[in-house]
Amino acid sequence: MVYKFRVILDAEEDIFRDIAILADDSLEDLHNAIFNSFGFDGMEVASFYTCDETWNQEDEISLFDTGDVLGEQKIMSDYKLSDLLDDKNTKIIYVYDFINMWTFLVELASVEEQVAGNTYPETLFSHGEMPDESEEKNFEAENANDFANEYEDGLDEDDLDMFEGDDSFEDFGFEENWN
Incomplete structure (x- = not known):
């Protein structure tokens, strides 16, 4: 199956590629197909x-x-595509280069019979040009005031000093001003 x-x-x-x-290829094979189709060098x-449906x-x-x-964690080469994706589970997220965070939404569009003579993987269609830099990601909460709103009186220095009034470190023989 393809x-x-x-x-x-x-x-x-x-900007997308088809x-x-x-189906028996590994996630690592899909990784290689993606970075090749988008023009990355594969060095990251x-x-x-x-992911879920949303x-x-x-x-x-x-x-x-x-x-x-070592060896306890399963990696891309350990998973066949058909192990993770099918007609019910069609979505997966791909992140390339954790410095630039190139993020891709990967969706299984169809499952078809293999065509004799075709070479796989194959880029079927390419739309859009890759930008020189990835877009800046916003990793903040939807409401940046959520943390401060948890406290009616706001935060002050006493709220941020986690060791104040705590003598538990004295048992370890550490001096407060050791250097």
């Missing part, structure tokens, strides 16, 4: 994220094992 994806850059302008890839770290990010699947115990 999975046909629409891969959309998370930007104001419409990619056909075998990337991750996929599972694109809410869930579990990370990284390119490399970043866990505490």
